[in-house]
Amino acid sequence: MDGRRARFLFSGTEDRRRKRKGFLRDCDAIVEYTALMPNFALSLLRKSMAVAALVAFAPSIATAATIIRFETSLGDFDVQMFDASMPRTVTNFLHYVTNNKFDGSVVHRNSDTADPVTRDFVIQGGGYYLHDPTGAATTISYTNVATIAPIADEPGGGVTGSSNVRGTIAMAKSGPNTVTSQWFINQGNNSFLDSPLRSDGGFSAFGMVLGNGMSVVDAIGDLQLPPDFGFTIGSPFNDLPLRNFSGNSITQVRVANTVTIEDVRVLNLSAGDFDRNGTVNGADLTLLKANYGMASGAFFDDGDANMDGRVDGVDFLAWQRSFGSVTTPIAAVPEPAAATLALLAAAACGLARRSRAR
Numbered sequence: 238m239d240g241r242r243a244r245f246l247f248s249g250t251e252d253r254r255r256k257r258k259g260f261l262r263d264c265d266a267i268v269e270y271t272a273l274m275p276n277f278a279l280s281l282l283r284k285s286m287a288v289a290a291l292v293a294f295a296p297s298i299a300t301a302a303t304i305i306r307f308e309t310s311l312g313d314f315d316v317q318m319f320d321a322s323m324p325r326t327v328t329n330f331l332h333y334v335t336n337n338k339f340d341g342s343v344v345h346r347n348s349d350t351a352d353p354v355t356r357d358f359v360i361q362g363g364g365y366y367l368h369d370p371t372g373a374a375t376t377i378s379y380t381n382v383a384t385i386a387p388i389a390d391e392p393g394g395g396v397t398g399s400s401n402v403r404g405t406i407a408m409a410k411s412g413p414n415t416v417t418s419q420w421f422i423n424q425g426n427n428s429f430l431d432s433p434l435r436s437d438g439g440f441s442a443f444g445m446v447l448g449n450g451m452s453v454v455d456a457i458g459d460l461q462l463p464p465d466f467g468f469t470i471g472s473p474f475n476d477l478p479l480r481n482f483s484g485n486s487i488t489q490v491r492v493a494n495t496v497t498i499e500d501v502r503v504l505n506l507s508a509g510d511f512d513r514n515g516t517v518n519g520a521d522l523t524l525l526k527a528n529y530g531m532a533s534g535a536f537f538d539d540g541d542a543n544m545d546g547r548v549d550g551v552d553f554l555a556w557q558r559s560f561g562s563v564t565t566p567i568a569a570v571p572e573p574a575a576a577t578l579a580l581l582a583a584a585a586c587g588l589a590r591r592s593r594a595r
Contacts, residue, residue: 302544303327304513304537305334305444308500309344311457311480314450315504315513316406317536317544319399323443325391326408326416330443333363333418334501338382343367344496346421347458347478360457361409361421365473367492375488379474384417390438398441401427404451405442413438422446424458447513447538457496463487507563508542509556517559525556 303318318327333339345365348358365379390413392398401407401423407430409419423430423442433439446454460478463470467485470477482494509517511524525540531548535541540548542555 302537303331304447304504304506305330306500306502306504307498309453309457310495310497310499312453314453315447315538316444316450317447317538318444319442322399323391323441325388326441326443329385329388329416330408330420331503332385333382334503338418339363339498339501341366342382342498343492344457344478344498345474346476347460347462348424348476357425357455357458358427359421359423359425360454360478361419362498363409364419367495369491377487377490377492382418387415387417389414390416390433391441391443393433397433398431399443401430401440401442404446404454406444406446407440407442410437410440412436422454424451424455445536447536460496463490507559509559510562511538511540511542511556513538515563517556517562522556525552529553 302320305316305318307314307316318330320327339362342362343365344360344362346359346361348360364382366382368378368380370376370378387410390410399405403423403426406420406422408416409421410416430440457478460480461482462476462478463474466479466482468487469475470487470490477490478496479490479494480496482490484490504513506513506515507517509521509525511521521540524538525548528535528539528541528548531539531541533546535546535548537544540552540556542552545551
């Protein structure tokens with residue numbers, strides 16, 4: 238990387254100065270983008286068909302999926318919602334998120350046991366709060382997460398929805414059309430849960446854990462259970478994961494020995510913040526470049542800004558437009574006219590530089 242490019246990519250002051258002068262005057266930036274993404278940017282400059290395609294797809298950038306952050310006592314992980322394919326389930330889940338119903342609840346089930354059949358199955362939460370004993374009480378107690386009316390299965394149950402592969406999140410239920418607040422994350426590839434012919438109607442995933450988030454999920458799944466310490470707890474805590482615990486009785490278990498969901502919230506991300514750290518910079522472009530050309534199955538952390546399952550030129554434009562932004566809402570970027578103006582500006586810069594060279 239030459240000094241001029243490095244100055245553009247890493248100088249916040251220069252970036253802010255250019256932004257104040259407006260998009261059309263950011264000629265050097267556009268030329269740098271061309272150098273950084275030749276397979277995409279040069280084709281846009283040379284082929285009018287690429288411009289037409291860009292204009293056609295640009296409005297879809299405004300349609301983005303929701304990303305949720307789970308903060309737990311064992312670490313954090315992010316989940317991308319399947320808003321488009323599972324809107325009813327996502328809306329139901331977000332009700333509990335935005336009303337802080339999950340905050341302070343516990344992961345009450347961990348099926349990652351020594352049993353080779355159930356090992357790496359799921360972790361489950363969203364149903365209960367635990368409370369340390371007070372007064373004459375000697376054991377922990379629990380209360381239920383307050384729920385709203387159950388929703389109908391979506392879309393029609395299991396196999397017609399997203400499969401329960403490793404890393405997906407789905408809603409727990411006791412039978413068809415009984416989904417309320419409890420969720421589970423698949424540690425294994427549990428596609429047998431998909432079938433709508435199951436007595437419970439089957440389960441459809443409505444989101445996917447991003448990045449290295451499964452390392453946190455797996456850490457929770459690797460925790461020991463009460464039977465590993467020589468005692469049992471009745472339902473619904475038969476498989477309660479325990480941490481920092483060395484006792485041999487339920488009377489010794491405290492909330493601090495469990496995995497608490499400390500906070501669940503919707504992330505407020507810019508369109509190009511693929512590493513989800515609040516700042517759009519060169520590191521995000523590196524992610525996009527590494528996955529550029531993915532035709533299906535892409536997620537936000539792959540560089541899929543508009544979350545259509547592909548990593549392409551539209552996502553590059555979203556990164557370009559949001560470069561330098563810090564934890565701002567995802568905007569509808571860029572409009573067709575803005576995309577066209579960006580190309581015209583690049584061409585103008587080229588002409589200007591050639592004129593200066595004479």
